[in-house]
Amino acid sequence: MASRGWVLAFRSVPGVWRRVAHTAAGLRGPCLRRGYAIGPAQSPPTFGFLLDIDGVLVRGHRVIPAALEAFHRLLNSQGQLRVPVVFVTNAGNILQDGKAQELSSLFGFKVDPDQVILSHSPMKLFSQFHSKRMLVSGQGPLVENAQVLGFQNVVTMDELRTAFPVLDMVDLERRPKTTPILRNDFPAIEGVLLLGEPVRWETSLQLIMDVLLSNGNPGTGLATAPYPHLPVLASNTDLLWMAEAKMPRFGHGTFLLCLETIYQKVTGKELRYEGLMGKPSILTYQYAEDLIRLQVERRGWVAPIQKLYAVGDNPMSDVYGANMFHQYLQMAKREGTAELGAGGLKKQRPSATQSCTSILVCTGVYSPKDPEPMEPAQRGEEPPFHGHRDFNFSPGLMEASHIVNDVNEAVQLVFRKEGWAL
Numbered sequence: 001m002a003s004r005g006w007v008l009a010f011r012s013v014p015g016v017w018r019r020v021a022h023t024a025a026g027l028r029g030p031c032l033r034r035g036y037a038i039g040p041a042q043s044p045p046t047f048g049f050l051l052d053i054d055g056v057l058v059r060g061h062r063v064i065p066a067a068l069e070a071f072h073r074l075l076n077s078q079g080q081l082r083v084p085v086v087f088v089t090n091a092g093n094i095l096q097d098g099k100a101q102e103l104s105s106l107f108g109f110k111v112d113p114d115q116v117i118l119s120h121s122p123m124k125l126f127s128q129f130h131s132k133r134m135l136v137s138g139q140g141p142l143v144e145n146a147q148v149l150g151f152q153n154v155v156t157m158d159e160l161r162t163a164f165p166v167l168d169m170v171d172l173e174r175r176p177k178t179t180p181i182l183r184n185d186f187p188a189i190e191g192v193l194l195l196g197e198p199v200r201w202e203t204s205l206q207l208i209m210d211v212l213l214s215n216g217n218p219g220t221g222l223a224t225a226p227y228p229h230l231p232v233l234a235s236n237t238d239l240l241w242m243a244e245a246k247m248p249r250f251g252h253g254t255f256l257l258c259l260e261t262i263y264q265k266v267t268g269k270e271l272r273y274e275g276l277m278g279k280p281s282i283l284t285y286q287y288a289e290d291l292i293r294l295q296v297e298r299r300g301w302v303a304p305i306q307k308l309y310a311v312g313d314n315p316m317s318d319v320y321g322a323n324m325f326h327q328y329l330q331m332a333k334r335e336g337t338a339e340l341g342a343g344g345l346k347k348q349r350p351s352a353t354q355s356c357t358s359i360l361v362c363t364g365v366y367s368p369k370d371p372e373p374m375e376p377a378q379r380g381e382e383p384p385f386h387g388h389r390d391f392n393f394s395p396g397l398m399e400a401s402h403i404v405n406d407v408n409e410a411v412q413l414v415f416r417k418e419g420w421a422l
């Protein structure tokens with residue numbers, strides 16, 4: 001059900017960030033001490049990093065200088081990482097290989113595609129749908145992305161509207177000029193993949209609804225909408241994101257909100273997801289843990305990774321996600337089982353990981369220098385919750401374990417905590 005409360009992650013509510021900053025600063029100030037004692041190098045590593053990309057390593061196409069310093073610390077003399085690192089981004093309209101190549105050229109060392117998690121990467125785990133005929137929504141290299149994820153039989157929105165020209169009727173210019181022949185040889189669609197925000201929202205919203213209401217046969221009409229409806233997998237629930245504009249831009253979370261609202265209004269029932277992925281979903285962190293484990297095996301490190309440090313710039317996705325995963329780890333350890341909320345695999349996963357620590361940096365979305373907030377609470381109003389409907393709001397999950405200026409300070413903080421040489 002929809003969650004309420006006050007949140008979270010964007011410049012439109014700077015006061016909330018500031019409040020979080022003040023809270024977390026009680027644990028450790030925003031600027032770290034330099035020149036602390038250097039301990040002996042420890043090998044093999046028992047900790048790893050989950051690094052966000054935008055706002056932590058880069059801003060647009062520009063490298064954040066602190067990231068270069070951070071990698072200088074993280075690489076050994078052979079140019080290899082001294083500890084396992086996974087890059088976790090909520091971007092999705094690109095290819096994993098392309099992102100790895102981009103990072104490699106920006107930072108001057110080899111980043112393997114298996115070190116990069118896009119918002120939809122955990123869809124690789126949903127093999128039960130990989131042979132199904134799936135309608136795919138988004139933009140960029142959509143079909144290629146779906147295939148990389150394992151989906152062998154995908155239908156694009158354009159293919160669907162070409163097969164059924166009478167469905168897409170909002171844009172007068174795109175309506176058929178003549179009465180098309182209705183076809184009945186189009187194989188039924190068996191599920192929906194929502195990889196990222198599409199370009200023509202009215203077309204995608206209409207056709208996805210048509211597929212759900214017709215049980216995958218949009219050329220027909222059903223008297224009653226089937227429920228539960230066809231499986232829907234979605235990635236990236238970010239409501240808004242920051243680009244060059246002063247105000248935030250619509251993210252894929254806004255598109256999902258539209259779809260959920262339309263479905264609820266039309267059918268009286270709730271749109272359900274088989275999986276929601278991308279930060280802050282637990283699935284994404286479980287997947288990151290798998291990739292950390294893979295790196296450890298490839299490097300021949302024998303010690304299991306016990307601690308993860310998640311560095312990000314967005315309190316809603318990076319801090320909330322890391323803290324929720326930490327909670328999950330504690331619960332799994334305590335109860336031996338993991339009953340997760342939306343987006344969870346709901347299965348027990350043996351894991352050596354004991355903790356996931358959130359570290360918030362000030363080089364992206366979050367800034368401690370934001371002007372004094374317009375505190376909605378002070379005006380007697382309830383601030384808006386920007387998280388997804390299926391993620392329950394918990395104010396404690398917004399509080400970072402540490403706030404530092406940049407990713408270089410984050411690496412220094414972790415190395416010091418772990419007794420590693422800087």
Ligand SMILES: [Mg+2]
Pocket residue numbers: 052053054055056312313314364
């Ligand atoms: Mg970011």
